[in-house]
Amino acid sequence: MDTSILVSSLASPPVLFFFLGALAAWLRSDLEIPQPVPKLLSLYLLLAIGFKGGVELNRSGLETQMLITLGAALLVAVAMPIGTFVVLRKRLGTANAAAVAATYGSVSAVTFITAVTLLGQLQIPSSGWMVAAMALMESPAIVIGVLLARRFGANEEGHAHGWGELLREAFFNGSVFVLVGSMVIGVITGPSGETALAPFTSGIFKGMLCLFLLDLGLVSARRLAASRELRAVHCGYAIAAPLVHGAIGVAIAWLLGLGRGDALLFTVLCASASYIAVPAAMRLAIPQASPGIYVPMALAITFPFNVVFGLPLYLAVINHFWS
Amino acid sequence: MDTSILVSSLASPPVLFFFLGALAAWLRSDLEIPQPVPKLLSLYLLLAIGFKGGVELNRSGLETQMLITLGAALLVAVAMPIGTFVVLRKRLGTANAAAVAATYGSVSAVTFITAVTLLGQLQIPSSGWMVAAMALMESPAIVIGVLLARRFGANEEGHAHGWGELLREAFFNGSVFVLVGSMVIGVITGPSGETALAPFTSGIFKGMLCLFLLDLGLVSARRLAASRELRAVHCGYAIAAPLVHGAIGVAIAWLLGLGRGDALLFTVLCASASYIAVPAAMRLAIPQASPGIYVPMALAITFPFNVVFGLPLYLAVINHFWS
Amino acid sequence: MDTSILVSSLASPPVLFFFLGALAAWLRSDLEIPQPVPKLLSLYLLLAIGFKGGVELNRSGLETQMLITLGAALLVAVAMPIGTFVVLRKRLGTANAAAVAATYGSVSAVTFITAVTLLGQLQIPSSGWMVAAMALMESPAIVIGVLLARRFGANEEGHAHGWGELLREAFFNGSVFVLVGSMVIGVITGPSGETALAPFTSGIFKGMLCLFLLDLGLVSARRLAASRELRAVHCGYAIAAPLVHGAIGVAIAWLLGLGRGDALLFTVLCASASYIAVPAAMRLAIPQASPGIYVPMALAITFPFNVVFGLPLYLAVINHFWS
Amino acid sequence: MQAIKRIEIITDALETREVCRVLDSLGVNGYSVVRDVTGRGERGVQSGDELTDVFKNSLVLTACPPERLSDIVDAIRPILKRRGGICLVSDAQWVMH
Amino acid sequence: MQAIKRIEIITDALETREVCRVLDSLGVNGYSVVRDVTGRGERGVQSGDELTDVFKNSLVLTACPPERLSDIVDAIRPILKRRGGICLVSDAQWVMH
Amino acid sequence: MQAIKRIEIITDALETREVCRVLDSLGVNGYSVVRDVTGRGERGVQSGDELTDVFKNSLVLTACPPERLSDIVDAIRPILKRRGGICLVSDAQWVMH
Numbered sequence A, B, C: 001m002d003t004s005i006l007v008s009s010l011a012s013p014p015v016l017f018f019f020l021g022a023l024a025a026w027l028r029s030d031l032e033i034p035q036p037v038p039k040l041l042s043l044y045l046l047l048a049i050g051f052k053g054g055v056e057l058n059r060s061g062l063e064t065q066m067l068i069t070l071g072a073a074l075l076v077a078v079a080m081p082i083g084t085f086v087v088l089r090k091r092l093g094t095a096n097a098a099a100v101a102a103t104y105g106s107v108s109a110v111t112f113i114t115a116v117t118l119l120g121q122l123q124i125p126s127s128g129w130m131v132a133a134m135a136l137m138e139s140p141a142i143v144i145g146v147l148l149a150r151r152f153g154a155n156e157e158g159h160a161h162g163w164g165e166l167l168r169e170a171f172f173n174g175s176v177f178v179l180v181g182s183m184v185i186g187v188i189t190g191p192s193g194e195t196a197l198a199p200f201t202s203g204i205f206k207g208m209l210c211l212f213l214l215d216l217g218l219v220s221a222r223r224l225a226a227s228r229e230l231r232a233v234h235c236g237y238a239i240a241a242p243l244v245h246g247a248i249g250v251a252i253a254w255l256l257g258l259g260r261g262d263a264l265l266f267t268v269l270c271a272s273a274s275y276i277a278v279p280a281a282m283r284l285a286i287p288q289a290s291p292g293i294y295v296p297m298a299l300a301i302t303f304p305f306n307v308v309f310g311l312p313l314y315l316a317v318i319n320h321f322w323s
Numbered sequence D, E, F: 001m002q003a004i005k006r007i008e009i010i011t012d013a014l015e016t017r018e019v020c021r022v023l024d025s026l027g028v029n030g031y032s033v034v035r036d037v038t039g040r041g042e043r044g045v046q047s048g049d050e051l052t053d054v055f056k057n058s059l060v061l062t063a064c065p066p067e068r069l070s071d072i073v074d075a076i077r078p079i080l081k082r083r084g085g086i087c088l089v090s091d092a093q094w095v096m097h
């Protein structure tokens, strides 16, 4: 593995701020990013990345490779949770397996954004429409997860939420909505919109990402420390999943003939797990599953793993096979 | 009506984000701009527009036309609520008519800001001192509204707030204070202050406006859906008022010989209604009036109407008469 | 005293926004910067100043003068609270004297930042590593204050917090942590990190400072009005302390042979008092001391005094002796 | 422990200052305020999603000796009349310290 | 003053809307909601430090005539079963206005 | 429904962690916390308008079996002594689920 990639990933301000947050939690500093600042930052990042992706889409127009990649993304988003469920059902029980499947079948926007930032730093080009792939991959896992839970008999006593609410939660939840909506606005307004919004969506973007990662460092370290329910099987899976899903992602990217940048982004989408939209939906739809398991797995293990080790690793692998 | 104006108004990022918010509410997405982010955005917008107006004022100095326009603005701010009250008193009762009169006699800063942004996009020049006109037109309607309510006998049982508090509310409420204060600071610091603050007050301005309009879209659509008290008369008035007041505004602007940009801004000030400062004041000063009427009228009907249809319409009319 | 310095200090946007906030409080406007915006602004300012200081440090490398200055800063941070305690113990009682000693022995980051901004405006160069001096001077006073309180017998009945918690509070509290952490990140990432973050840490910096000073103006004026416990001795000390400590600071800066910019910053560190980190720590560690005394002294008297009169005064004195 | 009356007043956030002023003027020992209370009542939903404090409530809690109860209730009632909301009184024990 | 029952329900913030819906459907006179309640219970710590509302509670307070009590309690119980939390009922006086 | 004691403790926000620690160490079944409570008491106004948590209170609510009451009250009292605030105890019914 090329150490210069590792260094340039680890020594980038966003990752360093993530470490700083984790360190603060570990030293039990009273540092806190007060609510609702994290929500605002998350909203901002989705808006900015969506908008910029939309503008790129406006520039590039519809390409064949884009359509094929989006198709592949959709396929992965459906197949991955099913695979995960099959693997985990015996070990975690139906409800928890379904929730974990949904979590890992979906994507983490911040991991994606950190990857985009890393590519920018290394001056490796990537396509704007990868944002569309991310948007496509957010929701299906939620639906699949719930279908699996119900089909395989997670006890539904006290189940109060119908499919209408569930689909709304899956496709119209705040994260997906802002991401997709901003992308559409980017497509509509194109370069002129970009000029108007650039200082907001691009100028301060990296700084806002740093602030958000500072918070994620804090929150994920605290959540890890507070999680009583995590056992070895969960931790093991939370490390294994990004590696296995990442390998699948690399393979598909290779088959699709993506460029290096897009390949990394596709891999990161496969390898990452949702810790915002999906947990909220799972909590409503599969109340028997324990959030004390699937939230810290995604937030406190897989997310740091991806940001710290995963990104440089995936990129090194891609560099190796693509050259 | 020139469709290119309509398109360039409707397809501008701020207006599109407003639609996005409204759509989120309509699809019952759980999207939410958490408190106090909207308050912060509102504060920021007032500070930035005030400061920029002040800097312009510093550059231009006192002009005769400015003084005449400010005088006209003040006159309108006093006459308009009286006229509104006369028209509505029979239909809505004294208390509600007075509150609606105050609401529509005052102005909406965000509508003004959206108009400024539209002018910038179309590269039509406007004067910095129109911000002073806006500041002048915010408060008088509050005082007039309360005077009308008391003079025409809205039942004052349980009335607990004296004139001191009321005048403070009218002239020193947070919105007016930040707007006027920032304008004065802009005048004092002039271009050198502008250089120092430009990335904050201008760079990220449009992005912040988009975020705020996203929230206004959400809030206004939700409020419209939740309003049980609105009847046809209220809705009709909330559409008629901007048209009638806008026409008056165009006429006055023409008489004053304002340029096209300033004419649009003057028209917008006349046509818009306050949904922040005035409702808060009315609630204290005229408790018998129903906020379930005057808030959704201004926020959920007149504001979207102005931003979506009003701005391009007024500009088309102005283009027609001015050329 | 050179009036041009006074003017350029008083007429700078940050100071004017401070006045605006104070005026709003004085006129009893309902203007409010809602929580947690002030906390966010404070966090942002520390992050930005720390990061920029770190980048400067990366550029300059370790200099002898820097090391000597940091040594002197540490010495001052230890000696000043002891001196303050000796002077005040008879007048205020042990507990309050110790808390005030800690407050005035530590530093105010915002005063420092305002001084940096003033220097920038007057184009007087200063060193990035003065931020390190600030970081060094934040914590020791807390420890000294508590040691003094315990050694000289402030009644410890009901004392529940051990030294572990106290040291954590002193060295790992949120303010110190973000400042030091961002500085380290600045050192690590250097100029390349700076390029990435500049629009965030530098571009919008002055605007964010203005917003924060607007809030400080509000809060300090309101706190002054609400403080029933302040007596002449407290007010007198809160004015005398910055003058005396500032004089000591000027003298040390002169002995160290610092440049004019660094001399001003060193003086400001000596002359300022903490109103965020230290009060929070004192409240835990010396519950017998009255926060109604030490908080308004630092926040409502010394801080405005320094920002309004202190900065231009210290700079005038330095200009006089250095030329 | 000592018997006291626990009074809680939920009303429009705009009246918070007024409620506190009334309690201050009656010389109560103290009170606590929770801002940002939403709710539903006769006057409809107070969803708190506004830019102003117009559609929001607050809760004021005060513990007072039983003999002060009627004074306080009488002073609060006009505010509730004017602005809506509720005032609940219950018995509690005060832990002396 | 009139005797009423004071019911307070603390449960997962995700169920706030459901609790309100239930109360609405029972036709209660009104209720108040305090969002952003943290806590600890059988299901561990709800520290509220999350990006989602997943680890947060809310408190719903409603005052109702004694005869409505059992209806309300019966309707709330399934939510508590499903999601945890507590429901406390106490006696209070309602200040008429 | 089962008779329980409803204990509510309002004290300086800086002591929230300490109060929770005490309750945890006594093995209570659970508790709920409302942060951001302002108020007035003997030590003056806690207006919560500060940059630190210095002038702010919090409310901790716990429902416990009557026999645990005195333990809890005894453990909380020193905190109130040191820091001020109030602790109210009232009777309530706990809705079993």
Ligand SMILES: Nc1ncnc2c1ncn2[C@@H]1O[C@H](COP(=O)(O)O)[C@@H](O)[C@H]1O
Residues within 6 Å of the ligand: D010, D011, D012, D037, D038, D039, D040, D041, D042, D043, D044, D045, D046, D057, D083, D084, D085, D086, E029, E030, E031, E032, E033, E061, E062, E063, E064
């Ligand atoms: N029965 C009730 N129980 C609890 N809170 C109530 C009740 N009735 C009214 N409220 C609260 O008081 C506010 C104003 O009530 P109203 O004036 O009836 O609309 C509501 O928004 C609720 O927060």
Ligand SMILES: Nc1ncnc2c1ncn2[C@@H]1O[C@H](COP(=O)(O)O)[C@@H](O)[C@H]1O
Residues within 6 Å of the ligand: E010, E011, E012, E037, E038, E039, E040, E041, E042, E043, E044, E045, E046, E057, E083, E084, E085, E086, F029, F030, F031, F032, F033, F061, F062, F063, F064
């Ligand atoms: N005994 C109790 N007293 C007060 N609040 C409680 C109690 N038990 C549970 N809670 C609240 O209800 C929430 C959910 O409880 P549980 O389902 O037991 O985890 C907790 O996070 C607390 O906020």
Ligand SMILES: Nc1ncnc2c1ncn2[C@@H]1O[C@H](COP(=O)(O)O)[C@@H](O)[C@H]1O
Residues within 6 Å of the ligand: D029, D030, D031, D032, D033, D061, D062, D063, D064, F010, F011, F012, F037, F038, F039, F040, F041, F042, F043, F044, F045, F046, F057, F083, F084, F085, F086
């Ligand atoms: N009688 C009371 N009723 C309700 N809350 C009180 C009362 N007395 C004190 N408090 C609360 O406890 C806090 C601290 O009280 P104190 O230590 O008396 O200043 C106050 O700021 C109030 O929030």
Ligand code: NA
Residues within 6 Å of the ligand: A104, A105, A106, A107, A108, A245, A269, A270, A271, A272, A273
């Ligand atoms: Na994935």
Ligand code: NA
Residues within 6 Å of the ligand: B104, B105, B106, B107, B108, B245, B269, B270, B271, B272, B273
């Ligand atoms: Na108007």
Ligand code: NA
Residues within 6 Å of the ligand: C104, C105, C106, C107, C108, C245, C269, C270, C271, C272, C273
């Ligand atoms: Na100092």
